[in-house]
Amino acid sequence: MTSGRRRVPYLLLAPGLLWLAIFFVLPLFFMGIIAVEEGSLEEGFSLTWRFANFTDSISRFDTQFVRSFIYAGIATALCLVIAYPLAYAIAFKAGRWKNALLLAVIAPFFTTYLIRTLAWQTILFDNSPIVDALKFVGAVPDDGRVLDTTGSVIAGLTYNFLPFMILPIYASLEQMDRRLIEAGRDLYSSARTTFLKVTLPISMPGVIAGTLLTFIPAVGDYINADLLGSSNQAMIGNVVQGQYLDIKDYPIAAALSFVLMAMILVVVAVYIKFAGSEALMGDEEERGAA
Amino acid sequence: MSWLRRNAVMVVGGLIVAYMLIPIFVVALFSFNDPDGKFNFTWNGFTLDYWKDAFAISQLNDALLTSLELALLSTAIATALGTLIALALVRHQFFGRRAANLLIVIPMATPEVVIGASLLSLFVYFQVATGFTTLLIAHVMFTISFVVVVVRSRLIGFDSSLEEAARDLGATPLTTFRTITLPLLTPGLLAAALLAFALSIDDFVISNFNSGSTETFPLFIYGATQRGVPVQVNVLATMLFLLTLVAMILTIVQQRRAEKLAAIRPDAR
Numbered sequence: 001m002t003s004g005r006r007r008v009p010y011l012l013l014a015p016g017l018l019w020l021a022i023f024f025v026l027p028l029f030f031m032g033i034i035a036v037e038e039g040s041l042e043e044g045f046s047l048t049w050r051f052a053n054f055t056d057s058i059s060r061f062d063t064q065f066v067r068s069f070i071y072a073g074i075a076t077a078l079c080l081v082i083a084y085p086l087a088y089a090i091a092f093k094a095g096r097w098k099n100a101l102l103l104a105v106i107a108p109f110f111t112t113y114l115i116r117t118l119a120w121q122t123i124l125f126d127n128s129p130i131v132d133a134l135k136f137v138g139a140v141p142d143d144g145r146v147l148d149t150t151g152s153v154i155a156g157l158t159y160n161f162l163p164f165m166i167l168p169i170y171a172s173l174e175q176m177d178r179r180l181i182e183a184g185r186d187l188y189s190s191a192r193t194t195f196l197k198v199t200l201p202i203s204m205p206g207v208i209a210g211t212l213l214t215f216i217p218a219v220g221d222y223i224n225a226d227l228l229g230s231s232n233q234a235m236i237g238n239v240v241q242g243q244y245l246d247i248k249d250y251p252i253a254a255a256l257s258f259v260l261m262a263m264i265l266v267v268v269a270v271y272i273k274f275a276g277s278e279a280l281m282g283d284e285e286e287r288g289a290a
Numbered sequence: 291m292s293w294l295r296r297n298a299v300m301v302v303g304g305l306i307v308a309y310m311l312i313p314i315f316v317v318a319l320f321s322f323n324d325p326d327g328k329f330n331f332t333w334n335g336f337t338l339d340y341w342k343d344a345f346a347i348s349q350l351n352d353a354l355l356t357s358l359e360l361a362l363l364s365t366a367i368a369t370a371l372g373t374l375i376a377l378a379l380v381r382h383q384f385f386g387r388r389a390a391n392l393l394i395v396i397p398m399a400t401p402e403v404v405i406g407a408s409l410l411s412l413f414v415y416f417q418v419a420t421g422f423t424t425l426l427i428a429h430v431m432f433t434i435s436f437v438v439v440v441v442r443s444r445l446i447g448f449d450s451s452l453e454e455a456a457r458d459l460g461a462t463p464l465t466t467f468r469t470i471t472l473p474l475l476t477p478g479l480l481a482a483a484l485l486a487f488a489l490s491i492d493d494f495v496i497s498n499f500n501s502g503s504t505e506t507f508p509l510f511i512y513g514a515t516q517r518g519v520p521v522q523v524n525v526l527a528t529m530l531f532l533l534t535l536v537a538m539i540l541t542i543v544q545q546r547r548a549e550k551l552a553a554i555r556p557d558a559r
Contacts, residue, residue, distance in 0.1 A: 009382035016434050017393055023431040024397050027408035030415045082306055087302030098541065102344055103535075104307045110534035111314055112492050114511045115527045118519060119313035125331045162310065177534035212399070218403025219436060223494065227515060237403045237495075244499065250414060257407040261400065268399070 035254035045250060053212035053255040061239050061256065065263070068235040071150075071225075072218035075146040075157035076165075079214050082158070083165035090166075093150055104195065105166050108159075117156055117227045124152050124228070156224035161217060165210040172206025173199070181288075208275045212268060221263055262271075314531060321524035340521040344529070347522050354526060355508035358423070360506060361490040364429035371430070372437025379438070380445040391445030398435045405432060406499030413500065420502035428500045429493065433486040439458075440485055444478030450527045477545045490533070508541060 035053055037047035058065065090101045097101035122144045134140040146152055176199070188260055222237030236256065243253035252258055291491055294301065324337040345351050375394065379387065397405065409428055413420055451475070456466040494508035501509055511523055 001477060006384075007379040009384040012374040012378035012382070016375040017390060017437075019371060019430060020397065020434060023409060023412070023427055024405070025393070027405075027412040031408040031411035032413050034415065075553075082309075085302045086306045088456075093299050093303070101303065101307060103538065103542075104311060107314060107531075108310055109488055110531045110538070111317060111527050112494075112511065112530075114318055114494055114508050114515075115523070116313045118511070118515065119316040121318075122316055122331050123312070128332070130389045159313070159431070200299050216399055217401055220403040222403065224489055237401070239401050240407055241498070244410060250411070253407060254411055257404045261404050264401065265502070284333050 002065075017173070019195060029255060031254045034250050035258050037251045038249070041248045041250075050251070051250050054259055057252050057259055060252075061236065063240050064234055064236045065259075067233070068260075069220050069263070069267070071154055071157060071233075071235060072215050072221075074188040075154050075161065075218050076211050078154070078158045078214045079162050079165040080211060083162060083169055084207075086165050087169035087203075087266070089172055090170055094148075102170075105163055105170075108163060113160065114223060114227075116160065117223055120152075120156055120159065121147065121227055126156075148233070150229075150233055153224050153229040153233045153235075156217050157221060160224065161214040164213040164217070168209040168213060169203055169206040172203045172209075176202045188231040208272075212271070216264055216268070220260060270280065292312055292541055317524050318528045318531070321521060321528050323521060323522065330521050330524065331478070340525050344522055344525045347520055349505070350507075350520065350522055350526070352480060353505045354507045356422070356504060357491050357507040360425055360429060361487050364426055364490045365483050365486040366431060367426075367430045368433040368437050368486045369479060372434045372482065372486075373441050373479060375434070375438045376441035377464070380442055380448075394438050395437045396437075397432060401553075402432075402493075403494035404413050405497040406540055410499040421504045424500045424502065425504060425506070428496050429490045432493070432496055433489050436485050436489060437482040439484040441475070441478050444475065444481075448474070472523050477541075480541055484537065492529075 033047060036047065036049045036051055037045040038048040038050045038053075054257070056225050062276075086101075088103070090098055090105070094101050099239055122128065125131070126145055126147065130138065131146050134146065135142055135144070140146060180195055180198050180202070184198045185191075189197065219235075220237050222241055225233045225235045225238055240253055240260070243249050243256060320333075321334050321340060323333055324335040324339070324340065325332055326332070326334045375390070378384070379390065406428070409424075409431070410420070412418075413424055418424065453466050453470050456470050457463070461469070492508065493506075494512060497506055498508060498512070505513070507526075513518060514520065514523065
């Protein structure tokens with residue numbers, strides 16, 4: 001091996017990783033600096049190492065923080081309940097319909113995120129056929145609304161992030177060795193026991209990856225709260241956007257983003273500790289190195 | 291009843307798929323609506339007017355063109371950079387590979403609002419005016435990781451005996467790359483580019499932070515939600531949906547053909 005050959009991987013990596021370093025890592029660093037600055041847009045901001053910005057941002061917007069985590073948690077749970085049967089059906093029962101069903105799962109991505117959410121605004125609008133039907137069966141009071149409620153925001157989050165749950169679960173079920181199920185049957189275990197003791201554990205990496213891929217973007221989301229909710233459903237993303245782009249209180253906005261990221265990292269770390277890390281980095285690393 | 295029991299999983303699956311497709315159906319349906327006021331929320335009557343005047347709103351056309359331009363440019367750059375990274379990760383052993391992997395995974399695990407806000411922090415700190423260039427920087431940044439993941443998964447299942455054969459027959463590394471590696475990698479590159487394109491043209495959150503006065507398709511729609519979204523948005527969204535669907539089906543067909551060709555080749559073992 002010559003020294004030139006050893007330089008090859010670094011030359012391949014350099015342009016892309018530099019781009020990520022300059023436009024992803026560096027921005028986080030400067031967001032950290034702005035987060036401890038003080039001042040106003042008119043008078044300018046100056047670096048005073050005001051760490052109280054972090055505690056201030058939490059105490060001022062604690063409602064939205066708590067709300068974001070609750071909404072995202074419920075939406076993730078709903079996604080899991082909806083996604084697992086579908087992923088199972090596509091992996092094991094679909095036969096020649098498999099590709100068509102997979103296409104249907106990613107079809108929502110072919111329209112803009114905003115437009116999909118606006119479509120739900122149309123569907124859940126006052127006196128739409130669906131809302132009338134819900135009123136008729138008594139699920140919604142006659143003078144009640146569906147739009148601008150907690151339910152509509154969580155429903156929107158669930159819908160928009162569903163494919164992120166379906167695809168990883170499908171991938172883990174698809175590559176499973178079917179002979180394991182047969183073996184379970186041969187050993188006289190019931191269909192239920194085989195599912196609980198064989199299929200479910202094997203699909204856990206997919207479930208873990210899916211919950212993370214759903215939960216993380218859902219916590220930071222503000223489109224659903226914006227279009228399907230009112231100010232009573234505002235999430236932390238709405239606050240960050242408002243502080244950054246409308247009020248232009250950059251230090252508070254930066255501190256908020258940092259706290260949000262830190263909270264997500266803590267939740268993810270705890271989750272991975274309990275659920276195992278293979279799904280995220282571990283096995284991919286090994287496969288990549290193989 | 292026994293039919294339902296046997297096919298319960300497929301019935302549930304079918305219902306869920308229907309649920310996933312409902313909003314798309316509604317978007318397409320309301321592109322034929324003749325709304326009563328500025329808000330296209332309730333069905334008022336069938337018309338083809340807005341399909342005939344699909345490109346009647348120049349601000350919307352400009353936004354769509356900006357989005358297409360942005361998506362094409364960022365896809366080209368991100369696919370090139372991401373493919374190089376994937377090649378390094380799969381083909382080479384080197385010091386720092388864990389750190390490189392981490393740098394690629396973390397952006398995908400960061401909420402968009404944090405990416406958008408931190409990039410704006412950088413531009414605010416250095417007093418860079420936001421506009422098309424900053425949008426391009428942002429879009430390349432958040433699509434690179436996805437390109438790496440897709441191309442890497444293709445490279446892992448890659449038969450390297452063909453490349454070895456080419457080199458044994460005296461081809462230079464560059465010729466081998468151009469005549470063997472690249473053609474075999476094309477389906478993976480196509481899939482990665484398609485994903486990058488879709489992510490770019492769909493992005494609202496990160497763009498909203500870094501657009502300045504430049505308006506993309508999603509930014510136009512967001513601006514219009516306050517004063518009533520024109521029906522043309524539904525028309526263009528339906529067109530885009532159909533175009534993407536066709537592109538997707540063509541990619542699948544192309545991949546199938548590539549797989550068939552690969553199957554014809556006698557196995558080395």
